[in-house]
Amino acid sequence: MTLKLIWQKIAAKLHALVLVMSVILVCTSPWVLMGRQLSENAGFWSLFHVYGGLITACLALLFAIKICFKGQWRQFFPWLLLDFNPLKIDLVGIVKGRTPMSGGKGLLSIVEGIGIILLLLVAVTGVIWYFVDLGDALTWRSYHQIFAQCFIGFMIIHLLLGLLHIKDFFD
Numbered sequence: 001m002t003l004k005l006i007w008q009k010i011a012a013k014l015h016a017l018v019l020v021m022s023v024i025l026v027c028t029s030p031w032v033l034m035g036r037q038l039s040e041n042a043g044f045w046s047l048f049h050v051y052g053g054l055i056t057a058c059l060a061l062l063f064a065i066k067i068c069f070k071g072q073w074r075q076f077f078p079w080l081l082l083d084f085n086p087l088k089i090d091l092v093g094i095v096k097g098r099t100p101m102s103g104g105k106g107l108l109s110i111v112e113g114i115g116i117i118l119l120l121l122v123a124v125t126g127v128i129w130y131f132v133d134l135g136d137a138l139t140w141r142s143y144h145q146i147f148a149q150c151f152i153g154f155m156i157i158h159l160l161l162g163l164l165h166i167k168d169f170f171d
């Protein structure tokens with residue numbers, strides 16, 4: 001199998017993998033207690049959080065590369081080019097009761113792009129917490145917690161927008 005084929009197979013599964021891992025990490029985070037470091041008698045969910053989290057960090061990086069590939073970054077981050085027109089059309093449409101379309105440079109793609117950025121920030125702050133000295137760990141833990149909460153906010157909005165589409169499908 002060529003490298004390109006392997007990449008295509010992985011790329012096709014990235015959304016599902018990131019989704020499953022993120023949902024498990026977020027839902028089990030109440031049972032994670034680590035503070036400054038992963039202690040020797042850490043529980044299963046703390047161990048899972050660190051090693052599952054490190055794997056998810058790699059998946060997040062691959063997902064970010066995938067959605068930026070071949071100029072696709074223009075779709076997910078149109079605000080970098082100050083291209084706000086599709087977003088405006090979507091927002092005006094929502095006020096008139098129209099569901100925003102996926103695939104363009106509008107609301108859905110912008111939310112998805114912000115989601116990727118938040119997931120990368122959650123992942124990076126988690127990884128830095130793992131590698132820094134004990135003295136700095138609590139600071140990075142608090143950054144990680146803030147970004148994790150924003151990321152949960154993204155998941156809820158992204159889920160609701162997705163459900164809106166399913167509703168449209170049956171209308």
Ligand code: HEM
Nearest residue numbers: 025026029033034035050053054056123126127130145148
């Ligand atoms: C990339 C996917 C990850 C997600 C979605 C995620 C999510 C979360 C969430 C939701 C919390 C609870 C935040 C709160 O208390 O408000 C948390 C806490 C935490 N996470 Fe992650 N995390 C991820 C990766 C990592 C990684 C890679 C590490 C480190 C190797 C890590 C280390 C921590 C630590 C130290 C805490 C605080 C636990 C405590 O002591 O209470 N996370 N994470």
Ligand code: HEM
Nearest residue numbers: 015018019022067102103108112113115116119155159162
């Ligand atoms: C809460 C569970 C989730 C559900 C039900 C869900 C559902 C969906 C659906 C239906 C689409 C297609 C919509 C479209 O074409 O615009 C989509 C796309 C997307 N989602 Fe999610 N998603 C979830 C979690 C996540 C997570 C955790 C991320 C991580 C950042 C994410 C990032 C994306 C991105 C970047 C896209 C557009 C690119 C692609 O389709 O691969 N989603 N999602």
